[in-house]
Amino acid sequence: MNAPALTKNQALVFEVLEKADGPLSAYTILDKLRDHGFRAPLQVYRALEKLLEYGVVHRLESINAFVACAHPDQNCHSHGIVAFAICESCGHVMEFHDHEVDHRLMNWTRGKKFKAEKTTIEIRGLCETCAA
Amino acid sequence: MNAPALTKNQALVFEVLEKADGPLSAYTILDKLRDHGFRAPLQVYRALEKLLEYGVVHRLESINAFVACAHPDQNCHSHGIVAFAICESCGHVMEFHDHEVDHRLMNWTRGKKFKAEKTTIEIRGLCETCAA
DNA sequence: ATCGCACACGTTATAGCATAACGCAATTGA
């Protein structure tokens, strides 16, 4: 899924996520965009839906928040499964990929004849700075 | 974390989850326990909090639901990271463990000096039956 | 050209998930 030109709302939401130094909830995004005419959650959710589809934004299931993809340039969907390390203290998120993990999980699902559509890997804990 | 004797509410919630053939939301559990005197969400959430702590129940972050641990006998916390395959059609959940995956993820976090506290792995898709 | 369709958008309302804050009762151990 490659990203076509973003619409106005999509661009606004994406910009907010890019500028943030951590994940944001949909309602936080909404608040940051009130000055730009946003009034309702759906405006945010609809934009997010597309941005997720284009692979330029990720959803963090374990904290109900959204974050801009760490690879602005490339298509994130081509990296296989994306894993996240989320600091519970400062909120900072690190994104990474591990093909061996992908492989092991795929192996397991294949053995069970389970058709995987979307895989979530999220590690919550403390980043180096906050753990010190 | 070993499980002490469950309190009345904890036992009721656990029983509901055990009998269910799939994950349940907190509010679904509440509805199933109204006949037993449950009236408020907190009664469910407080019981779930303990059951999660004891390791006899898991929370599925990606669908905001709870499921009884697949290993009634043993302490689930001793298995390392728990992974789930969740069928989006029938709702059935398979639970599994893969030490190699654990190892890869731990390797990565150690490299980043990230102190992992809780890791979520959830694969959503279609089970063998539903994919056919 | 104009009709039909797809899509983005705006608005209101509502559904679904989770916790704050208060108070009471029972248990336990110093």
Add this chain to the structure above:
DNA sequence: TCAATTGCGTTATGCTATAACGTGTGCGAT
């Protein structure tokens, strides 16, 4: 006996997400 802890019940509230409706715009097919 007193203080601390834990479980429980209730009310209220906050946060997350979507349903359902209508509008406007662009664009290809007839």
